Amino acid sequence: MHRTKVRVVEGVLDANDTIARANRADFDRAGVTVVNLMSAPGAGKTTLLERVLGDLGDIRAGVLEGDVQGSLDADRLASLHVPVTQLNTDPGFGGECHLDANMVRSALGDIGLDAIDLLVVENVGNLVCPAEFRIGEDARVMVSSVTEGEDKPLKYPLMFRTCDLVLVNKVDLLEHLDYDLDLFMHHLDAVHPGVPRMLVSARTGEGVAQWRDWLVEHVEVARAGAAA
Amino acid sequence: MHRTKVRVVEGVLDANDTIARANRADFDRAGVTVVNLMSAPGAGKTTLLERVLGDLGDIRAGVLEGDVQGSLDADRLASLHVPVTQLNTDPGFGGECHLDANMVRSALGDIGLDAIDLLVVENVGNLVCPAEFRIGEDARVMVSSVTEGEDKPLKYPLMFRTCDLVLVNKVDLLEHLDYDLDLFMHHLDAVHPGVPRMLVSARTGEGVAQWRDWLVEHVEVARAGAAA
Numbered sequence: 001m002h003r004t005k006v007r008v009v010e011g012v013l014d015a016n017d018t019i020a021r022a023n024r025a026d027f028d029r030a031g032v033t034v035v036n037l038m039s040a041p042g043a044g045k046t047t048l049l050e051r052v053l054g055d056l057g058d059i060r061a062g063v064l065e066g067d068v069q070g071s072l073d074a075d076r077l078a079s080l081h082v083p084v085t086q087l088n089t090d091p092g093f094g095g096e097c098h099l100d101a102n103m104v105r106s107a108l109g110d111i112g113l114d115a116i117d118l119l120v121v122e123n124v125g126n127l128v129c130p131a132e133f134r135i136g137e138d139a140r141v142m143v144s145s146v147t148e149g150e151d152k153p154l155k156y157p158l159m160f161r162t163c164d165l166v167l168v169n170k171v172d173l174l175e176h177l178d179y180d181l182d183l184f185m186h187h188l189d190a191v192h193p194g195v196p197r198m199l200v201s202a203r204t205g206e207g208v209a210q211w212r213d214w215l216v217e218h219v220e221v222a223r224a225g226a227a228a
Numbered sequence: 229m230h231r232t233k234v235r236v237v238e239g240v241l242d243a244n245d246t247i248a249r250a251n252r253a254d255f256d257r258a259g260v261t262v263v264n265l266m267s268a269p270g271a272g273k274t275t276l277l278e279r280v281l282g283d284l285g286d287i288r289a290g291v292l293e294g295d296v297q298g299s300l301d302a303d304r305l306a307s308l309h310v311p312v313t314q315l316n317t318d319p320g321f322g323g324e325c326h327l328d329a330n331m332v333r334s335a336l337g338d339i340g341l342d343a344i345d346l347l348v349v350e351n352v353g354n355l356v357c358p359a360e361f362r363i364g365e366d367a368r369v370m371v372s373s374v375t376e377g378e379d380k381p382l383k384y385p386l387m388f389r390t391c392d393l394v395l396v397n398k399v400d401l402l403e404h405l406d407y408d409l410d411l412f413m414h415h416l417d418a419v420h421p422g423v424p425r426m427l428v429s430a431r432t433g434e435g436v437a438q439w440r441d442w443l444v445e446h447v448e449v450a451r452a453g454a455a456a
Contacts, residue, residue, distance in 0.1 A: 040269040041355050041384065042376025068356060068386075072379050095386070097325055097356035125383070126354055127269050128296060128325035147375035147398065148270025151300050155353070156269065158296075158323070170375065176404050178431065203406065 016133050019101035023108070023136030030113035033222040034121065035215070036135055038159065039143035040152075041125030044169040046073040047202035048143060049120060052212040053080045059219050062116040064107055066124050068095035073122060085110045089124060098129035101136060118219050127156035131163075139164040139218060146170050146177060150184040157191045165196045167211060172201040244361050247329035251336070251364030258341035261450040262349065263443070264363055266387065267371035268380075269353030272397040274301040275430035276371060277348060280440040281308045287447050290344040292335055294352045296323035301350060313338045317352060326357035329364060346447050355384035359391075367392040367446055374398050374405060378412040385419045393424045395439060400429040 027034050039045050053061050062083040065074040074084045087107050089096035096103075104121065111119065121137065123130040142163040144152055147170055153160040160166070166188065174181065188195065198214070200207030255262050267273050281289050290311045293302040302314045315335050317324035324331075332349065339347065349365065351358040370391040372380055375398055381388040388394070394416065402409065416423065426442070428435030 040353070041380060042268060042373070067383060070382055072382060095356060097354060124356065125268070126325060126356060128323060128352065128354060129357075145270070145375065147373065147401070152269060154298055154300060155295060173375070173401065173404055176401055 013132065016101045019105055020134040020136040023101055023105055026108060026113065027119070027136060027138075028226075030116075031223070031226055032113050032116055032119050033219045034119045034135075034137045034139075035218070036121050036123060036130075036137040036140045037143070038123045038127075038130045038140065038163070039125060040127050040145070040148060043125070043143040043145040043148065044202045045122050045125070045143050046076055048167060048169065048200065048208070048211065049077060049122065050080065051202055051205065051208045052215060053077065053082050053120075055212055056118070056216060056219075059118050059216060060116045061118045061120065062111055064104065064111060064119060064121045066099040066103070066122055068097075068124060083112060083116065097124055097126045098133055099123050099135060100133040104135045117223075118215065127152065127159045131156075131159040138222060141165045141167060143167045143169050144184075146174055146179050146181070146184070150180055150187060153184070153187040153191045160188060160195070161192045163192070163195065165198070165214060167207075168197060168199050169202060171199045171206060172204045241360065244329045247333055248362040248364040251329055251333055254336060254341065255347070255364060255366075256454075258344075259451070259454055260341050260344055260347050261447045262347045262363075262365045262367075263446070264349050264351060264358075264365035264368045265371070266351045266355075266358045266368065266391070267353060268355050268373070268376060271353070271371040271373040271376065272430045273350050273353070273371050274304055276395060276397065276428065276436070276439065277305060277350065278308065279430055279433065279436045280443060281305065281310050281348075283440055284346070284444060284447075287346050287444060288344045289346045289348065290339055292332065292339060292347060292349045294327040294331070294350055296325075296352060311340060311344065325352055325354045326361055327351050327363060328361040332363045345451075346443065355380070355387045359384075359387040366450060369393045369395060371395045371397050372412075374402055374407050374409070374412070378408055378415060381412070381415040381419045388416060388423070389420045391420070391423065393426070393442060395435075396425055396427050397430060399427045399434060400432045 064085050066087050069090045071086045074086045077084045140163040198207050292313050294315050297318045299314045302312045305312045368391040426435050
């Protein structure tokens with residue numbers, strides 16, 4: 001029973017990887033760098049996007065918003081005048097808790113890849129399943145809020161292990177929390193030694209320039225690679 | 229394709245409900261009240277349990293800890309001298325993002341239902357899938373931290389709609405946040421009008437007595453019902 005289940009899931013993930021590669025080929029053809037942005041609910045993904053999307057120089061950005069229901073985040077980003085495509089995972093019951101490659105693929109026609117250089121995919125707020133499904137991204141960025149506690153890397157290891165950058169958000173609240181930042185970093189290095197990390201506050205703007213620079217650099221590196 | 233998928237999921241949920249009813253029958257036979265405790269990662273489920281488990285009078289409590297990996301929360305609760313059973317959902321890849329009735333059923337033999345009056349099941353931190361899977365519980369309690377923002381009821385409606393009590397946690401941080409509590413309550417009533425709610429702070433102890441009283445009352449009501 002258990003074995004059968006593992007096999008079924010592996011089959012699902014194999015199929016996902018095949019579609020993720022097709023997405024990747026489309027992104028490459030259009031010269032689009034894709035960032036998969038993930039976190040627990042309410043960690044600050046949308047606010048961290050609001051902070052940088054208007055400040056990327058000549059890089060044309062687009063956003064794919066993944067939500068179970070509604071378009072609250074897309075509405076928030078609309079004022080930034082970047083193209084935002086909403087993808088809802090709710091087919092009538094509780095909804096899917098993650099985006100997969102096929103859902104992203106179904107939205108490619110609406111996104112207009114030829115008009116952008118950078119696509120940020122804001123995944124559903126969840127620290128488990130989004131980490132299991134590649135969508136054809138160049139990089140995975142996760143946001144971990146200091147209000148969530150120091151133990152999260154140990155409790156959700158796949159998410160922390162498979163990301164390329166960790167944004168440690170809401171550091172403006174550190175002085176009001178019983179949160180040991182060194183302990184969090186220790187746990188982070190235990191599951192993903194040396195993974196790049198930035199201390200940020202979407203509220204005060206601390207660290208936001210560094211996060212923007214990271215995005216700009218990733219697009220430029222991809223451009224240079226395509227031109228070579 | 230879409231329709232097939234919905235049917236498959238409905239089949240899974242039907243099977244889950246059948247097992248949940250079997251769990252329910254076992255809980256009734258043993259006279260155990262079961263609370264399914266759910267939230268996003270890091271909202272404070274374990275700390276809110278630590279605050280009340282030692283203070284339940286003659287009610288014998290037990291805990292079933294659901295985690296993707298590890299036993300961090302079970303270890304924290306061990307000092308309270310209540311029986312804690314660990315249930316890990318990780319079968320080798322990323323792990324399941326929720327508990328279902330069958331996982332809970334597989335742990336019933338270890339829990340020792342005859343020795344307890346109250347079983348608190350601490351679900352995996354996630355606002356989507358745990359809401360979809362009944363486990364045979366008497367009541368669902370969800371913890372929503374004010375650090376997560378006011379929009380969560382609208383973004384994860386099934387979770388907020390199917391719970392019997394909302395613990396609005398970390399209210400000690402309200403003065404440091406741009407969080408509109410009235411707006412949160414407005415969104416909460418939009419998806420689940422009048423659902424009982426309590427303002428609590430696991431850190432300062434605010435509202436904790438009320439949360440303990442709620443648990444005690446639920447066990448006593450169930451006992452009175454069984455004796456009638």
